[in-house]
Amino acid sequence: xxxxxxxxxxxxxxxxxxxxxxxxxxxxxxxxxxxxxxxxxxxxxxxxxxxxxxxxxxxxxxxxxxxxxxxxxxxxxxxxxxxxxxxxxxxxxxxxxxxxxxxxxxxxxx
Amino acid sequence: xxxxxxxxxxxxxxxxxxxxxxxxxxxxxxxxxxxxxxxxxxxxxxxxxxxxxxxxxxxxxxxxxxxxxxxxxxxxxxxxxxxxxxxxxxxxxxxxxxxxxxxxxxxxxxxxx
Numbered sequence: 001x002x003x004x005x006x007x008x009x010x011x012x013x014x015x016x017x018x019x020x021x022x023x024x025x026x027x028x029x030x031x032x033x034x035x036x037x038x039x040x041x042x043x044x045x046x047x048x049x050x051x052x053x054x055x056x057x058x059x060x061x062x063x064x065x066x067x068x069x070x071x072x073x074x075x076x077x078x079x080x081x082x083x084x085x086x087x088x089x090x091x092x093x094x095x096x097x098x099x100x101x102x103x104x105x106x107x108x109x110x
Numbered sequence: 111x112x113x114x115x116x117x118x119x120x121x122x123x124x125x126x127x128x129x130x131x132x133x134x135x136x137x138x139x140x141x142x143x144x145x146x147x148x149x150x151x152x153x154x155x156x157x158x159x160x161x162x163x164x165x166x167x168x169x170x171x172x173x174x175x176x177x178x179x180x181x182x183x184x185x186x187x188x189x190x191x192x193x194x195x196x197x198x199x200x201x202x203x204x205x206x207x208x209x210x211x212x213x214x215x216x217x218x219x220x221x222x223x
Contacts, residue, residue: 042214042215043153043212045212045213048210088152088153096166097143097155097166098155100152100154103152
């Protein structure tokens with residue numbers, strides 16, 4: 001069945017260091033979404049990527065969609081304590097729901 | 111845009127009891143989703159409504175689970191004869207159209223003792 005794996009599972013960084021999480025799908029995706037979930041919170045939509053090779057930026061966050069549309073990455077430059085949380089990628093499964101990755105939990109040490 | 115709301119936020123129940131959760135989506139969103147999330151995992155899809163029609167159910171949704179969205183607005187998720195394995199966060203989300211971003215509610219945390 002469809003699988004979406006993320007690595008690493010956990011990442012601890014010093015504040016100011018960069019952070020990258022990678023998302024790999026076993027199948028080609030029509031699009032990919034990224035969500036952030038703060039500790040004790042709920043997933044919050046960050047971005048959607050649709051085109052092969054697409055790169056989008058949101059301030060210190062850079063999102064990429066692979067050429068084969070089977071992988072994606074999220075890179076955060078100069079992490080801040082507000083970046084703490086779990087980052088999930090999610091791909092569509094059929095037309096009606098999302099299949100979430102395993103998530104990467106980011107801890108930022110001040 | 112008042113966001114997605116869910117009630118109750120926490121529910122503690124004894125094994126064998128029935129529980130019902132409510133979700134109020136963003137008003138103009140006709141698509142509504144239920145997910146279950148356990149500690150350290152991503153949300154797992156349970157079921158999906160477009161307006162009042164329940165169009166898809168996951169195999170995770172056993173016969174003890176039922177969901178409704180009677181007027182295409184709010185939705186309820188009922189779990190009958192709860193089991194300890196049902197303990198999880200139940201998340202509701204809504205969206206404007208397919209393959210569009212989903213807006214999640216704060217969730218209902220269920221603990222079955």
